[in-house]
Amino acid sequence: MRAVDRISHFAAGDPDHDAPARALHNVANLTPLASPRPHKHAVNAYVAGGAGGRGGLARYTGGSLVPTDVAGGGGDVVSRTAVVTGGAGAIGGAIASALTATGHTVAILDREADFGVDLGDETAVRTTAARVLETHGRCDVLIHAAAAFDRASLADLDAATWRRVQAVNVESALWLCQAFAPGMADRGSGRIVFIVSDTVWEPPAPDLLAYVASKATLIGIARTLARALGREGITVNCVAPGLTPTPAAVADTPPEVFAEVRARQAIDRSLVPDDIAATVAFLVSEGAGAITGQTLCADGGLVLR
Numbered sequence: 001m002r003a004v005d006r007i008s009h010f011a012a013g014d015p016d017h018d019a020p021a022r023a024l025h026n027v028a029n030l031t032p033l034a035s036p037r038p039h040k041h042a043v044n045a046y047v048a049g050g051a052g053g054r055g056g057l058a059r060y061t062g063g064s065l066v067p068t069d070v071a072g073g074g075g076d077v078v079s080r081t082a083v084v085t086g087g088a089g090a091i092g093g094a095i096a097s098a099l100t101a102t103g104h105t106v107a108i109l110d111r112e113a114d115f116g117v118d119l120g121d122e123t124a125v126r127t128t129a130a131r132v133l134e135t136h137g138r139c140d141v142l143i144h145a146a147a148a149f150d151r152a153s154l155a156d157l158d159a160a161t162w163r164r165v166q167a168v169n170v171e172s173a174l175w176l177c178q179a180f181a182p183g184m185a186d187r188g189s190g191r192i193v194f195i196v197s198d199t200v201w202e203p204p205a206p207d208l209l210a211y212v213a214s215k216a217t218l219i220g221i222a223r224t225l226a227r228a229l230g231r232e233g234i235t236v237n238c239v240a241p242g243l244t245p246t247p248a249a250v251a252d253t254p255p256e257v258f259a260e261v262r263a264r265q266a267i268d269r270s271l272v273p274d275d276i277a278a279t280v281a282f283l284v285s286e287g288a289g290a291i292t293g294q295t296l297c298a299d300g301g302l303v304l305r
């Protein structure tokens, strides 16, 4: 059983509580491979961002990229399918557009979307993931951009608020990784990106406790999964936006804070959702294949790490 299957198996209710630890141990002890591993199902997919310049295509053949914009190779030509949670929102929408523009078929998971779902409901998330696979047959790229922003300081925080934020921001990402990582592993290639926040390093307000904690947890999950899934050809990274005046942020943030944050950035301009989308597009490109377990701050240089 592969590491990815062990992790999925355990989290789906396997009473063997040592399974994840053994899986990670097994992964850590693998002998480095001298050549790309053989994949169960080699695929030919045409993905944007390869050689051929802007808008050029690269042929993906079961784990290695053949830079070309000419169809060939004898296999079926398929595009990469990307799942974007929060894709009905500002940043998630920009990410969905960027991925569509680079040749992906995009499935949006949000409250109001083709795949409408409450991401705080585990059963609904698992059912929706299955629907995505039924509809598109595959998920090559998973972007988790949805978030609950509920505010409560330590004194006011109740369990329901805490659990709601963790369910949407953290747990839904886990259930989606469980659903999609095995298929990525079968194909020997996958990209997972969690949208976190530079508030992990610069918490702006005490009442963002549950939110900041959820983003820090996602970074820990990404680092752990990067190790667990790297040998399967799957990269797992985070992008940490800075304060971006989306409708959600504007509604939730006193106006003077935008000027204060901008004054502290190294780069003197407001961020826009496309700044985040471009960073994500890079991380899912074939050129970013050596980057995993990282968090890239796209925050105008507020946080220097």
Ligand SMILES: NC(=O)c1ccc[n+]([C@@H]2O[C@H](COP(=O)([O-])OP(=O)(O)OC[C@H]3O[C@@H](n4cnc5c(N)ncnc54)[C@H](O)[C@@H]3O)[C@@H](O)[C@H]2O)c1
Pocket (backbone or CB within 6 Å): 085, 086, 087, 088, 089, 090, 091, 092, 109, 110, 111, 112, 117, 118, 119, 120, 144, 145, 146, 147, 148, 168, 195, 196, 197, 198, 240, 241, 242, 243, 244, 245, 246, 247, 248, 249
């Ligand atoms: N805007 C900022 O300043 C900023 C800064 C740092 C990080 N971020 C992160 O960027 C991402 C997008 O933020 P945004 O400003 O575009 O916000 P947004 O509100 O426009 O997008 C969030 C999306 O998540 C969806 N969502 C929330 N709860 C859901 C649920 N239970 N079920 C299904 N969908 C749900 C919403 O419907 C919305 O479309 C979030 O992860 C956020 O934490 C934003």
